[in-house]
């Protein structure tokens with residue numbers, strides 16, 4: 801059966817400019833919300849997707865200590881069990897108090913659920929959120945429907961498209 805939806809109707813395509821603006825908006829929401837006079841002790845990016853937003857947020861909030869947690873949950877668009885491939889510095893993390901953990905998006909919530917078990921007092925923030933994962937995220941900017949696939953600029957390239965009326 802042919803799919804009734806055009807590609808652009810199934811996907812939410814995010815440009816570099818938009819991820820920059822949305823990551824800045826997330827930073828401004830997080831500003832002054834840390835436990836220590838409003839300051840955050842460190843930012844931890846969930847690799848790989850959280851790295852670009854985390855860099856932008858670290859710059860906006862003037863946080864110089866940035867670490868990573870490597871979590872793998874998907875092979876392309878297929879979900880698998882979330883596993884930690886590399887943990888951040890244990891002494892710095894403690895139970896997560898004062899740590900801002902950033903990802904590009906929350907979908908099923910499995911990635912953040914795993915990170916929350918490890919660092920229960922950290923603050924979890926994502927740029928985008930789908931409804932199923934919302935309970936796992938403390939702060940986000942934009943919600944999209946569960947059946948929308950978000951395409952990030954690092955996974956895309958500019959290419960020619962047929963005019964709309966040229967399609968059959």
Ligand SMILES: O=P(O)(O)OC[C@H]1O[C@H](OP(=O)(O)OP(=O)(O)O)[C@H](O)[C@@H]1O
Pocket residue numbers: 846847848849850871872873874875882903904905906907908909910911912933
């Ligand atoms: O809420 P969930 O259902 O767990 O999905 C969200 C996670 O999935 C993607 O990462 P992925 O594991 O594909 O790795 P990547 O960031 O390296 O692309 C995305 O960047 C989030 O980290």
Ligand code: HPA
Pocket residue numbers: 874905907948949950951952
């Ligand atoms: O919608 C998505 N887009 C990109 N990566 C993802 N990983 C889980 N969900 C998504």
Ligand SMILES: [Mg+2]
Pocket residue numbers: 846847848849850871903904
């Ligand atoms: Mg990821």
